[in-house]
Amino acid sequence: MSSIAFVADSTLGLSPQEALQQGVHLVPQQVIVEGKSFRDYLEITPEQVVEAQLAGKRVSTSQVSATDLEALYHALLQRFERVLSVHVSSRLSGTYAVACMVAERFGPRVKVVDSLSLNGGLSFVLEEARRRLGAGTPWERLEEALRSFLAQVRGYVLPATLAYLHRGGRISGLAHFVGFLLKVLPVLEVHQGWVRPIERARGWPKGLQRLAWAFHRAYPQGARVILAHAHHPQGAEALRRLVSQEGVVIEGVRQAGPAVAAHTGPGTVALFAAPKHG
Numbered sequence: 001m002s003s004i005a006f007v008a009d010s011t012l013g014l015s016p017q018e019a020l021q022q023g024v025h026l027v028p029q030q031v032i033v034e035g036k037s038f039r040d041y042l043e044i045t046p047e048q049v050v051e052a053q054l055a056g057k058r059v060s061t062s063q064v065s066a067t068d069l070e071a072l073y074h075a076l077l078q079r080f081e082r083v084l085s086v087h088v089s090s091r092l093s094g095t096y097a098v099a100c101m102v103a104e105r106f107g108p109r110v111k112v113v114d115s116l117s118l119n120g121g122l123s124f125v126l127e128e129a130r131r132r133l134g135a136g137t138p139w140e141r142l143e144e145a146l147r148s149f150l151a152q153v154r155g156y157v158l159p160a161t162l163a164y165l166h167r168g169g170r171i172s173g174l175a176h177f178v179g180f181l182l183k184v185l186p187v188l189e190v191h192q193g194w195v196r197p198i199e200r201a202r203g204w205p206k207g208l209q210r211l212a213w214a215f216h217r218a219y220p221q222g223a224r225v226i227l228a229h230a231h232h233p234q235g236a237e238a239l240r241r242l243v244s245q246e247g248v249v250i251e252g253v254r255q256a257g258p259a260v261a262a263h264t265g266p267g268t269v270a271l272f273a274a275p276k277h278g
Contacts, residue, residue, distance in 0.1 A: 003081035004133060006126060007072060009064050009095050010040040011088040013119040013228055013257040024126060027072050029088075029095065030062040031258045037062065046255045050231045050266045053164065059262045063094035069102045073110055082139065083110045086126050088118045091193035113143060116193035119257060120226025120272025121153045128274075153274045155190030156215055157260065158207045160232065160267025162186075187211045188264075190272075208235070208269070212242035215271055222247020223273040228254050230261035235269040243271065 010028045012019055019026040028039035033052045038044035040061075053059050069085075076083050085103065090096035096114045103110040115125040128149050129142060137145045162185070185207040187199035199210040215223075225248055229236040236253050244250065256268055 005076040005080040005083045006130065007076070007083055007085040008122060008126060009087050011093070011095075011118040011257055012122050013254040013260075015041050022123075023130075025072060025076060027064050027068050029064055029093075029258070031262065032060045032062060034058055039065075039068070040258055046257060046261070047231070049258045049261060053261070053266055059258070061093075061258050061262050063098050066098050066102050069099055070105065073102065073106055077106065077109060081109070084113065084129060084133075084142075085110060086113045086115050086122065086129060088122060089116045089190075089193035090114045091116070092118065092195065108139075111139065111142065113146065114193070115153075116150050117153050117155060117190055117272065119155065119228050119260060119270065120252075120254070121155050121190060121274070123226060124153050124224065124272065124274035125150065149274075151192060153191075153272070154215075154218055155270060155272040156211045157188040157190065157195070157264060157268060157270040158204075158211050159185060159188075159264040160204065160235070161265055164263060164265030187214055189214065204235075208239055208242055211239065211269075211271065215243055215273060219248075219273055219275070222249070222276060224276055225250045226252050226254065226272045228256040228260065228270040228272065230256040230264070230268040231266045232269055235267065239269050239271060247276075249276065
């Protein structure tokens with residue numbers, strides 16, 4: 001296994017140092033503030049992203065730089081035989097496509113996997129890939145071996161307000177106005193690479209309850225869980241209390257990161273889940 005280096009993009013929700021402690025080399029996504037691009041974690045912090053949003057600045061994200069990826073692959077292949085590069089869902093970002101394009105320059109020594117998720121979900125896919133390879137899954141058959149696992153990874157996201165979804169063009173002005181008047185918040189599910197609303201609730205406490213209910217419905221036998229938040233640790237703690245029960249293993253709490261926060265805004269909380277090991 002020491003012959004394989006693991007790579008992910010910064011939608012993982014960990015700093016480069018935190019990721020490296022888990023044996024993962026991080027390549028930054030681009031965070032765009034008022035039209036100016038910054039490399040996630042390297043040139044802008046999660047706190048600065050939140051500050052920009054609260055100040056009313058336009059914040060969005062873009063895929064990783066091909067130059068950054070190529071440099072990382074090249075450096076790692078000086079030390080490792082192979083590179084496994086696992087990335088945010090191709091249905092949410094162009095990062096996977098960029099990684100595939102760059103990987104072609106290195107031949108079969110670099111393999112790119114679409115996690116169909118992000119943040120904690122991306123972590124679970126990385127972990128499962130490492131476990132499968134360690135158990136003897138052939139390099140050439142890794143994607144096939146991961147397919148059923150990918151379908152079992154889910155994420156649940158609750159924004160604190162509709163303002164940022166509206167600002168990013170993800171809901172209409174009318175939906176934003178009605179939601180604001182009624183204090184209705186959507187619970188968003190991340191599954192098979194897509195994000196879709198699955199529940200609606202009036203107010204933040206009810207939204208947390210609906211999120212927890214959706215999680216327990218999907219994983220009645222329990223699951224491994226990673227919580228994430230955008231400048232809202234109290235919200236993550238409230239969610240932890242709601243989902244904690246026998247069979248639920250909470251493996252950590254982390255930053256939501258710009259990939260989530262840029263679109264759903266400060267105050268967002270999220271839960272990512274995967275089945276327990278057999």
